[in-house]
Amino acid sequence: xxxxxxxxxxxxxxxxxxxxxxxxxxxxxxxxxxxxxxxxxxxxxxxxxxxxxxxxxxxxxxxxxxxxxxxxxxxxxxxxxxxxxxxxxxxxxxxxxxxxxxxxxxxxxxxxxxxxxxxxxxxxxxxxxxxxxxxxxxxxxxxxxxxxxxxxxxxxxxxxxxxxxxxxxxxxxxxxxxxxxxxxxxxxxxxxxxxxxxxxxxxxxxxxxxxxxxxxxxxxxxxxxxxxxxxxxxxxxxxxxxxxxxxxxxxxxxxxxxxxxxxxxxxxxxxxxxxxxxxxxxxxxxxxxxxxxxxxxxxxxxxxxxxxxxxxxxx
Amino acid sequence: xxxxxxxxxxxxxxxxxxxxxxxxxxxxxxxxxxxxxxxxxxxxxxxxxxxxxxxxxxxxxxxxxxxxxxxxxxxxxxxxxxxxxxxxxxxxxxxxxxxxxxxxxxxxxxxxxxxxxxxxxxxxxxxxxxxxxxxxxxxxxxxxxxxxxxxxxxxxxxxxxxxxxxxxxxxxxxxxxxxxxxxxxxxxxxxxxxxxxxxxxxxxxxxxxxxxxxxxxxxxxxxxxxxxxxxxxxxxxxxxxxxxxxxxxxxxxxxxxxxxxxxxxxxxxxxxxxxxxxxxxxxxxxxxxxxxxxxxxxxxxxxxxx
Numbered sequence: 001x002x003x004x005x006x007x008x009x010x011x012x013x014x015x016x017x018x019x020x021x022x023x024x025x026x027x028x029x030x031x032x033x034x035x036x037x038x039x040x041x042x043x044x045x046x047x048x049x050x051x052x053x054x055x056x057x058x059x060x061x062x063x064x065x066x067x068x069x070x071x072x073x074x075x076x077x078x079x080x081x082x083x084x085x086x087x088x089x090x091x092x093x094x095x096x097x098x099x100x101x102x103x104x105x106x107x108x109x110x111x112x113x114x115x116x117x118x119x120x121x122x123x124x125x126x127x128x129x130x131x132x133x134x135x136x137x138x139x140x141x142x143x144x145x146x147x148x149x150x151x152x153x154x155x156x157x158x159x160x161x162x163x164x165x166x167x168x169x170x171x172x173x174x175x176x177x178x179x180x181x182x183x184x185x186x187x188x189x190x191x192x193x194x195x196x197x198x199x200x201x202x203x204x205x206x207x208x209x210x211x212x213x214x215x216x217x218x219x220x221x222x223x224x225x226x227x228x229x230x231x232x233x234x235x236x237x238x239x240x241x242x243x244x245x246x247x248x249x250x251x252x253x254x255x256x257x258x259x260x261x262x263x264x265x266x267x268x269x270x271x272x273x274x275x276x277x278x279x280x281x282x283x284x285x286x287x288x289x290x291x292x293x294x295x296x297x298x299x300x301x302x303x304x305x306x307x308x309x310x311x312x313x314x315x
Numbered sequence: 316x317x318x319x320x321x322x323x324x325x326x327x328x329x330x331x332x333x334x335x336x337x338x339x340x341x342x343x344x345x346x347x348x349x350x351x352x353x354x355x356x357x358x359x360x361x362x363x364x365x366x367x368x369x370x371x372x373x374x375x376x377x378x379x380x381x382x383x384x385x386x387x388x389x390x391x392x393x394x395x396x397x398x399x400x401x402x403x404x405x406x407x408x409x410x411x412x413x414x415x416x417x418x419x420x421x422x423x424x425x426x427x428x429x430x431x432x433x434x435x436x437x438x439x440x441x442x443x444x445x446x447x448x449x450x451x452x453x454x455x456x457x458x459x460x461x462x463x464x465x466x467x468x469x470x471x472x473x474x475x476x477x478x479x480x481x482x483x484x485x486x487x488x489x490x491x492x493x494x495x496x497x498x499x500x501x502x503x504x505x506x507x508x509x510x511x512x513x514x515x516x517x518x519x520x521x522x523x524x525x526x527x528x529x530x531x532x533x534x535x536x537x538x539x540x541x542x543x544x545x546x547x548x549x550x551x552x553x554x555x556x557x558x559x560x561x562x563x564x565x566x567x568x569x570x571x572x573x574x575x576x577x578x579x580x581x582x583x584x585x586x587x588x589x590x591x592x593x594x595x596x597x598x599x600x601x602x603x604x605x606x607x608x609x610x611x612x613x614x615x616x617x618x619x620x621x
Contacts, residue, residue, distance in 0.1 A: 025425060039437055042468070046446040049445075108343075138595060138596050193615055250532040
């Protein structure tokens with residue numbers, strides 16, 4: 001009798017416990033559901049659509065009905081005469097953007113941290129975050145307005161100094177410079193936030209000890225602040241390396257003119273123009289997929305190297 | 316006496332450093348502020364003065380004709396209203412959905428590892444523009460207001476920031492106490508987590524709000540009805556084109572009904588562009604300046620842990 005009831009009781013509590021857990025858990029799943037559905041629609045359904053990269057997509061046949069063509073779209077792209085230009089334009093734009101855009105916020109954060117007066121620091125922070133709230137469209141609009149060869153302030157200044165008007169938005173040589181400079185102007189201030197937060201977390205005792213030892217400000221920067229910023233900086237670098245071939249499509253599209261195509265023609269813009277403008281869906285999906293794979297492999301590789309070298313990694 | 320003197324007097328190297336630092340920041344702040352100032356003064360100056368480059372430090376021949384042109388422009392005003400609606404509705408939805416999921420991810424439940432992977436994977440691998448376009452079109456979302464509100468509803472990055480914030484700032488004791496009192500997850504989320512999440516809500520509002528307000532690309536891809544266009548997409552047509560008697564001028568002159576009105580409109584258009592920038596960006600910047608003390612600290616906390 002006893003041996004019979006004991007398991008029964010045990011099972012009873014187990015079911016009870018399971019029921020109680022489920023009674024709690026179904027609410028967790030309910031709270032998760034909307035986010036999972038949204039991510040499913042906008043991130044996972046497109047993954048299903050990737051198959052058209054290996055097909056010859058015809059709208060009438062649909063995604064599943066279109067015939068397979070194997071790797072034709074990929075070989076077409078890798079063999080195209082503009083392939084090298086697209087790849088190098090995208091890579092160089094991102095590389096230069098990283099080389100300039102990555103260290104500047106760190107430098108700004110360190111310099112800002114040297115202020116002893118809290119009020120001046122707050123004021124400066126407020127100002128340097130402002131451009132972050134300006135849209136890409138307005139940013140590009142400002143470039144067109146200020147740099148206009150006939151009406152723009154910059155060219156007025158150049159001609160009044162005896163120079164020749166420069167057609168900034170039409171000359172390929174200016175595209176990357178303008179792109180990166182405006183990116184820094186807009187976002188370098190905002191990107192200091194992460195580093196400032198790290199710097200304010202440093203134990204004040206370290207500074208006091210350094211002052212007693214007679215360290216100058218420069219030495220404190222070198223020996224206290226930079227070592228504290230290093231791990232987080234490495235992490236940001238890894239994240240950024242994953243987007244060396246990613247495309248700043250929206251900004252490049254705004255800044256592209258028929259004149260500066262030689263440098264402004266990047267993969268993202270090309271995919272947009274060919275894919276949506278000329279309805280070459282399969283071909284551009286193949287391009288997008290190749291770039292995605294390359295980016296994915298890059299970030300994994302950089303992450304792996306970083307873990308080996310400095311034990312800092314994303315995962 | 317001596318100790319006091321030593322305290323006040325900083326080493327020479329430090330003083331030089333401070334002065335250089337100050338000079339650097341003054342120059343940097345001018346670089347940040349001057350272009351913005353230039354836009355404001357150009358927007359209230361006479362077009363001829365702006366075109367000839369005389370407006371450099373102060374408005375010249377004060378005039379509001381640019382703003383008149385902007386406020387007479389029906390399409391611009393409608394797109395402005397559209398943008399306000401898309402931003403408010405989209406941001407509200409995003410914040411609620413993100414917070415609910417973020418809270419769930421701080422609790423233990425069966426299948427948590429899978430759900431985590433499910434979200435994180437999308438940070439590193441996406442379908443790309445074209446597959447997303449085709450799928451959304453086949454879902455019937457093409458050219459709909461609904462798409463403008465729900466697209467990219469959840470940013471996984473923001474989700475992770477919110478999750479970290481909740482798990483580090485809301486003590487687990489509260490959860491245990493609430494459970495003993497018989498609360499379930501939804502009650503606990505609404506009655507305890509939400510009231511304690513003010514800062515992260517502000518941060519999410521800023522992140523989602525800014526990206527929605529500034530997005531022109533989504534509408535460029537998905538919206539064909541001009542009545543549904545958001546502000547930035549319309550602004551693009553006005554601002555981001557080469558100005559050699561182009562669409563932007565005709566954009567404003569379309570409302571002129573005779574030749575004289577036409578030349579006047581083209582003259583106006585030059586200043587109206589500056590006004591467009593002020594009208595579209597001004598509210599966002601002012602909102603930021605007044606709201607910053609509520610969210611900048613939150614952004615810092617979130618960025619550090621996330």
